Amino acid sequence: MTNAPKQFIISLRWKFILSFVAMLMLIGVVIGVMAMNRFNQQLEEVISQKHDSLYRDYQHRLRAEHNRLIELNREILFRLSDKKGLLQLQHLRSELDENWSDFELFGGLYGLQLLDAELQPLLIAGINLNFQPVWTSAQRAIGTPSSYIHCEQACYVGLLVPIVIDGKPSFILYTTSFEAVIAPLVEFHQVQLAVLGGASEPRKGAWGRNVLSLSNRSSNIHVLAEVSQRLPLQKILLEPQRLRFHNKSWSFTGWELTNEGEQLLLFKDIGSLAEGERSFIRDLVSILLIAGVLASVLGLALFWLPLARIRRLSKVLPLLGQSRFDDLRRRLGRSDQRWGDELISLENATLDVAGQLERLEGDLERYTEELQRMAMIDSLTGLPNRAMFQHELSKALSSIGRTDDQISLLFLDLDDFKRVNDTLGHDIGDELLKAVANRLQKSVRSMDTVCRLGGDEFTVIVRGLESEPDIHRIIHQIFASLQQPLQLGNQTLLISTSIGVAFCDNPMMHSDELIKRADLAMYQAKQAGRSNYRVFNEQMQQSASRRLQLTKDVELAIDQQQLSLALQPIISLQQDRVVGFEGLCRWHHPVRGLIMPGTFMKEIDDSVSGRKVGFYVIEQACELLARLSTKLANDEFYLSLNLSPCQYLQSGLVEHIRAQLQRHQLRPNRLVLELTEEVLIKSLDVAMQVMHQLKDMGIQIAIDDFGTGYSSLTYLKQLPFDLLKVDQGFVSDLDNSDVDRNIVTNVIDLAHTLNRSVVAEGVENHDQRQFLKRINCDYAQGYLFAAPMDEHQLVSSMVKLGPELNWSDSESLSGRRSPSEK
Numbered sequence: 001m002t003n004a005p006k007q008f009i010i011s012l013r014w015k016f017i018l019s020f021v022a023m024l025m026l027i028g029v030v031i032g033v034m035a036m037n038r039f040n041q042q043l044e045e046v047i048s049q050k051h052d053s054l055y056r057d058y059q060h061r062l063r064a065e066h067n068r069l070i071e072l073n074r075e076i077l078f079r080l081s082d083k084k085g086l087l088q089l090q091h092l093r094s095e096l097d098e099n100w101s102d103f104e105l106f107g108g109l110y111g112l113q114l115l116d117a118e119l120q121p122l123l124i125a126g127i128n129l130n131f132q133p134v135w136t137s138a139q140r141a142i143g144t145p146s147s148y149i150h151c152e153q154a155c156y157v158g159l160l161v162p163i164v165i166d167g168k169p170s171f172i173l174y175t176t177s178f179e180a181v182i183a184p185l186v187e188f189h190q191v192q193l194a195v196l197g198g199a200s201e202p203r204k205g206a207w208g209r210n211v212l213s214l215s216n217r218s219s220n221i222h223v224l225a226e227v228s229q230r231l232p233l234q235k236i237l238l239e240p241q242r243l244r245f246h247n248k249s250w251s252f253t254g255w256e257l258t259n260e261g262e263q264l265l266l267f268k269d270i271g272s273l274a275e276g277e278r279s280f281i282r283d284l285v286s287i288l289l290i291a292g293v294l295a296s297v298l299g300l301a302l303f304w305l306p307l308a309r310i311r312r313l314s315k316v317l318p319l320l321g322q323s324r325f326d327d328l329r330r331r332l333g334r335s336d337q338r339w340g341d342e343l344i345s346l347e348n349a350t351l352d353v354a355g356q357l358e359r360l361e362g363d364l365e366r367y368t369e370e371l372q373r374m375a376m377i378d379s380l381t382g383l384p385n386r387a388m389f390q391h392e393l394s395k396a397l398s399s400i401g402r403t404d405d406q407i408s409l410l411f412l413d414l415d416d417f418k419r420v421n422d423t424l425g426h427d428i429g430d431e432l433l434k435a436v437a438n439r440l441q442k443s444v445r446s447m448d449t450v451c452r453l454g455g456d457e458f459t460v461i462v463r464g465l466e467s468e469p470d471i472h473r474i475i476h477q478i479f480a481s482l483q484q485p486l487q488l489g490n491q492t493l494l495i496s497t498s499i500g501v502a503f504c505d506n507p508m509m510h511s512d513e514l515i516k517r518a519d520l521a522m523y524q525a526k527q528a529g530r531s532n533y534r535v536f537n538e539q540m541q542q543s544a545s546r547r548l549q550l551t552k553d554v555e556l557a558i559d560q561q562q563l564s565l566a567l568q569p570i571i572s573l574q575q576d577r578v579v580g581f582e583g584l585c586r587w588h589h590p591v592r593g594l595i596m597p598g599t600f601m602k603e604i605d606d607s608v609s610g611r612k613v614g615f616y617v618i619e620q621a622c623e624l625l626a627r628l629s630t631k632l633a634n635d636e637f638y639l640s641l642n643l644s645p646c647q648y649l650q651s652g653l654v655e656h657i658r659a660q661l662q663r664h665q666l667r668p669n670r671l672v673l674e675l676t677e678e679v680l681i682k683s684l685d686v687a688m689q690v691m692h693q694l695k696d697m698g699i700q701i702a703i704d705d706f707g708t709g710y711s712s713l714t715y716l717k718q719l720p721f722d723l724l725k726v727d728q729g730f731v732s733d734l735d736n737s738d739v740d741r742n743i744v745t746n747v748i749d750l751a752h753t754l755n756r757s758v759v760a761e762g763v764e765n766h767d768q769r770q771f772l773k774r775i776n777c778d779y780a781q782g783y784l785f786a787a788p789m790d791e792h793q794l795v796s797s798m799v800k801l802g803p804e805l806n807w808s809d810s811e812s813l814s815g816r817r818s819p820s821e822k
Contacts, residue, residue: 728762
């Protein structure tokens with residue numbers, strides 16, 4: 001009988017312990033490598049951050065020196081100018097000889113040069129550095145102070161400032177030491193500094209360049225020599241570098257100093273950081289060794305018996321997935337030991353989970369049904385939401401031809417609901433929506449479906465219609481119900497809505513198309529005013545398409561600059577001179593020819609295109625006003641613009657106007673914005689806020705077409721306006737109507753009582769002019785003086801009037817045209 005080879009058996013528990021220890025050691029090594037990589041990464045980030053901090057500080061100090069020299073320039077020019085505030089070369093020479101020592105001592109100047117337009121020296125004080133190649137003709141043409149660093153045997157900062165000497169364009173050049181910029185940087189950041197000369201210089205020092213400046217030269221010259229042998233200079237300039245030699249660790253960084261090739265190199269001994277790295281490695285290795293020993297001992301003591309319990313738990317856990325909760329309780333059992341461990345907690349938690357899963361299975365069907373219901377109901381009003389509305393509308397459309405001959409869709413949008421939210425708060429707005437939902441449900445039949453799409457939009461799906469009058473009765477019931485006063489807290493609200501109606505007798509119509517038709521009809525109802533409804537027809541579809549095409553054409557007109565401004569002069573009746581112009585928009589369509597704003601602005605006013613036109617007209621007006629000021633050599637006249645209500649109330653108007661005025665360097669009081677009473681009616685609160693912002697900026701406000709709308713003395717009392725424009729409808733009949741003469745007289749007296757000026761529009765003959773002048777009307781415009789003109793015509797006409805723009809009674813400023821062209 002042969003003897004079997006002796007077999008060595010290692011217990012599973014020992015395998016686990018040994019595997020655990022090996023795993024810990026492997027994890028320790030991985031963690032150590034990762035920690036070292038992270039440490040090195042953090043060290044690189046620290047060095048990079050230090051580079052960024054040095055560069056930011058350098059730029060900051062360079063800007064500070066630039067600003068200091070500019071301030072010093074103001075003081076020096078003030079002291080060197082003559083009694084008339086002018087700069088004369090002889091006077092400058094004597095004053096500079098007398099005061100140079102003060103400028104050198106207190107201003108920190110090394111040199112000061114007066115140069116002609118070609119940068120040839122006129123007068124030199126202090127050192128004479130050749131900065132001439134630094135500034136190109138393009139830089140000199142900028143006309144603003146510019147600074148530059150120039151290095152020869154040392155580095156200096158120069159500031160070139162354009163001035164006028166003896167009536168001729170000249171320059172003054174200030175020279176100061178670069179040390180004033182760099183010394184605080186070295187001291188604050190505790191770094192070493194080297195300034196390297198350009199590559200074209202003799203190759204004497206590190207990297208074949210002259211060392212123009214070096215802190216601690218005796219010790220640092222060897223550092224530069226060593227690092228120049230190991231690292232290319234361009235690599236240091238590209239990003240910070242670390243290098244270790246002679247038992248020291250160094251960081252190097254730098255950047256271009258001038259365009260002539262000089263570089264600034266900064267370096268620092270980072271030995272403390274390197275020592276921290278070595279200490280970290282030693283501590284990490286010690287901790288990992290101790291942790292491995294302790295983990296082995298604890299694993300042997302604690303994991304021996306729990307392995308069996310883990311095995312038992314692994315066998316009973318699959319019972320949870322099989323919903324065999326009773327078998328799991330019988331095989332696992334709940335432990336009542338006073339001293340437990342995590343495994344006991346895990347076993348008890350498994351039993352708890354089993355109980356919870358058993359209860360959840362019972363609740364699952366009930367919760368599923370509840371979620372399905374909630375997904376279709378609006379949480380605020382309890383009405384079907386948009387998803388349910390789409391489902392119900394599709395069902396209603398499919399019933400056409402079977403149970404219904406036709407259906408109708410009502411699209412409702414509450415009037416001025418946003419104002420309720422803005423003024424009374426969203427809580428009141430939510431209560432209002434609940435009340436509307438309740439009243440709508442009571443106003444329709446049981447077979448009809450009321451839904452809330454969101455916000456203040458509601459829909460009603462009306463089924464079983466026998467004739468169109470049925471829908472009118474339902475709509476009138478809705479109006480009557482909603483218009484009843486609603487008491488919410490201390491507020492009594494009157495609700496109104498605009499309703500669009502769309503009929504459908506075609507089961508193949510898509511629900512989105514029916515919604516679109518009802519929405520178009522609702523939009524038409526909104527246009528007609530509060531508490532209105534409209535029934536969809538094909539003309540609405542055509543109007544919407546036409547309006548869409550018009551907005552596209554207008555945006556194309558803006559891009560292609562087809563819009564321009566025609567200008568009509570405004571005359572001072574008391575001084576007989578032109579004081580301003582009204583800018584009137586004109587559209588030069590490549591196909592349709594000249595289009596007046598009245599034919600397209602109302603169609604696009606409340607669209608994005610309308611707001612773009614408003615911004616575009618403001619930009620063109622400011623640009624035109626600046627050009628006219630130059631051409632006419634006069635900057636006392638103003639330009640008046642008439643903005644539509646939506647353009648006036650759009651967000652960003654004030655900021656846009658401010659930017660355009662600053663861009664063209666115009667005084668704000670040279671721009672007059674005209675607004676009609678329609679703006680005030682549309683949103684008085686917003687209009688008042690915009691007006692105050694414009695007035696604070698200095699812009700003048702005019703009330704246009706006064707008397708043609710809902711003229712109110714309350715408005716005149718509250719509004720911060722400057723001009724009141726009397727509509728031409730009152731001016732045109734001054735010759736024949738005592739009523740119009742009395743109205744115009746009283747309006748002018750009222751405006752003067754309020755310390756406002758008056759502009760009469762539409763003055764057509766001398767009798768009207770003489771009457772307006774006699775009753776002390778301030779200004780007038782009309783075809784008696786001039787028709788609206790383009791820029792070329794206007795400049796030609798204004799030049800004839802002379803620099804004061806005095807108007808002659810002999811003839812109008814341009815040929816007369818029909819007033820309808822305005």
